[in-house]
Amino acid sequence: MLRRLKQETNELKQKRLTDRRINxxxxxxxxLLTVLVLRLGYLQIANGESYKKAVDNNENIEVNESVPRGRIYDRNGKLLVDNVSKKSITYTRGRMTTTKEMLDTAKKLAEYIxxxxxxxTTRDKQDYFILTRKEEVNQLMAKNYKMFEQGMMTQDEFDAAxxxxxxxxxTAQLSPEEREVAAIYREMSSGSQLSPQTIKNNHVTEKEYALVSQNLSKMPGIDTSMDWDRKYIxxxxxxxxxxxxxxxxxxxxKDLVDYYLAKGYSRNDRVGQSYLEFQYENVLRGKKKKMRYITDKSGKIINTKVIDEGSRGNDLILTIDIDLQKKVEAFVDKHIAILRSQGAKDMDKVLVVVQDPNNGDILALAGRQIDKNGRITDYHYGTFTSQYAVGSSVKGATLLTGYKTGAISVGEKMIDEPLKFQGGLTKHSYFNQNSKVLISDKEALMHSSNVYMFKTALKIAGAAYKDNMQLPSDITEAGLKLRKGMNQFGLGVKTGIDLPNEVAGQTGVLKDNPGNYLDLAIGQYDTYTPLQLSQYISTIANNGYRIQSHLVKEIREPSKTDRxxxxxxxxAGKxxxxxxxxxxxxDEVKAGFDMVFNRVEGTGYASFNNTVVRSAGKTGTAEVFQDGESRVNSTYIGYAPEKNPQMSFSIIYTNQPVxxxxxxxxxxxxxxxxxxxxDQAHKTATP
Structure with missing residues (x-):
């Protein structure tokens, strides 16, 4: 009895345990069924529309096509840079297009172009050989195939072998016809899916264009269109x-791929690489034509639809006067020839900037480099990317800094004389090397007196000149004052021109080197760009306003006509x-500049005393070395008319003979x- 009860109890326990497990x-x-139902409901109800849209997008894909860039005009509306159209043959690869299909299309296209x-490249030929000579490749790689299948060789090692x-x-076995097909296939395979890839856009003949257009149905993905190139008028x-x-x-x-991709560009988009094209890329780039490629379930393109015709980029109106620009370049070339014939055989650069001093407009800029064989090449960008010691041209800024700091006063006279300092250092002016001459500030500019500027610099440092005096041991504060004075005119700071790669010039340490401090006052220590010189003289010409230099005057919408x-x-001038x-x-400095050009004693009189309108300015000579030989940089800055200036200029010749x-x-x-x-008189007279 007890045994039976015990047996029944065990059976009940086992049953209850089984029931629990089943439960x-x-x-x-x-x-799990509940979760599944909820998940299906969520997908169908909450996200059903987005998934449907994703499926639609897989069959209706928008792709951008390139359009021409904006035009560039001069200040008078003369076209400088345009786009010239050219015939183009393109290929758009479908999402499910196979390598074999691409190769078949390439072979058909080769029949027409x-x-x-x-x-x-060698790799291109090898790839084509692999695609079209499979039996030969199999024989060549028989042993390697076995090693690969047995796991003795990785895929990378197999490919390398x-x-x-x-x-x-x-690869020499490829016939000329096969090489053409390989070249076509190379271009077809380099593009991404559903993105038009140019196959040929140079020297496409009328016959080729017509044949391809007539046989598009035989070549899936191939199309004919118009491409463009820049044209320089x-x-x-x-x-x-x-x-x-x-x-x-x-x-x-390559170094800006991520930047441009983030802005919506495609990898094969054409972009500005330098100067104006680069600086104004966001203006000049066109609004892309948008195409919708309709694909079937397999991903093959079955139709296309234009969503947006797009338009070329916005146009730039430059501050440049192209007629003046051409004349300036011709003048530069003419005077290079003249100066070389007169002994300037080592002169290697000539740089010119012409601008409107009242608004910062650059009217013309020109640069030329001359190599040792006399060959001349353009160096326009050197006007703002290269810097030089400019000599006495800066003396107007030195005087104005002297006035500002209270070191000298307007009309103050000083004795120009050879200066002697302890330690044997001597300094003098070129026009007066031995005697003592009493001159005013204006006359100091006219004669280009170094001594007047040295004495001004010493006064800024709080140390009036005395014969055989010891120069100040620490000129840190004085150097800062003098440099800041130069900076307010644009010397030693960027002009703000709307172009990349502008340099600020080069400045040396001024602390315990008082000799260099004195040289700074006459333009023999720091270096400046030709554009900085132009901004400096323009600031004086317009009575004290430093205006940002710029090359672009306006941005205009693209027009479908010639207007x-x-x-x-x-x-506007900032x-x-x-x-x-x-x-x-x-006014005192401007009077001195007038004397430089219009008084017989002035250093610029020989060249500027008889200009068609009265002009004013300053000359400069900086001592430099070229290949260990002593040379000079010659500089000329000025403006005209002397009253109410309309134009200003700066000129630098590098490495002229001493x-x-x-x-x-x-x-x-x-x-x-x-x-x-x-030219201005002619334009005024012309109705």
Whole structure:
């Protein structure tokens, strides 16, 4: 009895345990079913629309096509840079397109066009050989295949061995016709899915274009369209300043790929690579044509639809006067020849900037480099990317700094004399090397007195000159004052020109080197760019306003006709700062500049005394070394008319022979002034 009860009790326990397990499993199943139902409901109700849209997008895909860039005009509306259209053959790869299908299309296209093969690389030929010579490749790699299948070789090792064995002996088997097909296939495979890839856009003949257009149905993905190239209306004139645009092959610059992709560009988009094209990329780039490619369930393109025709980029109106620009370049070349014939055989650069001093407009800029064989090349960008010691041209800024700091007063006279300092250091002016001459501040500019500037610099440092005096041991504070004085005119600071790569010039340490401090006062220590010189003289010409230099005057909407489109933005002259000198002090310096050009004793008289309108300015000579030999940089700055200036200029010649004789470098400035005002008179007279 007890044995039977015990047996029944064990059976009950086992049954209850089984029931519990079944209940747990049932609950788990029900829970999973509940989760599944909720998930399906969530997907269908909450996100059903987005998933449907994703499916639609998989079949209706928008792809951007490139359009021409904006045009560039001069200040008078003369076209400088345009787009020239050219025939183009493109390929758009579908999402499910196979390698075999692409190869078949390439072979058909080769029947209708002649494809250059110059760009084919060894790897391109090897890839094509692998695609079209499978039996030969299998025989060549028989042992390697076994090793790969047995796990004795990785895929990378197998591929490396294959390309190593495919020597020129094998790729030389490709016929000229096969090479053409390989070149076409290379371009077709380099593009991404559903993105038009240019196959050929150079020298596409009418016959090729017509044949391809007539047989598009036989070649899936192939299309005919129009591409473009930049056209420079005035040839090489200012071409370097316009900058370069990448080709379809180059696409986005490697170092800026992520930047451009984030802004919506495609990898093969053409973008500005330098100067104006780069600086105004966001303005000049066009609004892309948008195409919708309709695909079937397999991903093959079955139809296309234009969503947005797009438009070319906005146009730039430059501050440049192209007629003046051409004349300035011609003058530069003429005077290079003259100066070289008179002994300037080592002169290696000539740089010129012409601008409107009242608004910062750059009217013309030109640069030339001369190599040791006398060959001349453009160096326009050197006007703001290279810096030089400019000599006495800066003396107007030195005087105005002296006035501002209270070191000297307007009309103050000093004795120009040889200066002697403890330690044997001596300094003097070029025009007066031995005697004592009492001169005013204006006369100091006229004669280009070094001594007057040295004495002014010493007064700024709180140490009036005395014969055989010891120079101040620490000129840190004085150097800072003098430099800040130069800076307020734009010397030693960036002009703000709307172009990349502008330099600020070079400044040395001023602390315990008082000799260098004195040299700074006469333009023999710090270095400046030609554009900084132009901003400096313009600041004095307009009575004290430093205005940002700029090359773009307006941005205009693209027009479908030859007329300019509506104005989108105007770049007025931006005042960067107003110098802290009084009008009386500025007028004193301007009077001295007038004497430089119009008094017989003036250093610029020989070149500028008879300009078509009265002009004023300053000359400079800086001692430099070239290949260990002593040379000079010659500089000329000025403005005209002397009253109410309309134009200003700066000129730098580098590495001229040490005078005497003094070469007539200022004649270039004279020619520029005369040409400018003769043109203005002609434009005024023309109805």
């Amino acid at each position: 747990v499993i049932f609950i788990a199943v029900m829970a 002649q494809m250059p093969t110059d760009a084919l 294959l390309y190593k064995k495919l020597t020129p002996k094998y 005035y040839g090489k004139t200012l071409k370097t300043m316009f900058g370069q645009v990448s080709s379809k092959e180059e696409g986005l610059p 300019l489109g509506a104005v989108k933005k105007v770049f 005042v960067l700062n107003r110098i802290t000198n009084s009008q009386k002090e500025i 005078p005497p004789p003094w070469l007539p470098g200022g004649d270039l400035g004279r020619d520029i002034i005369n040409a400018y005002f003769q």
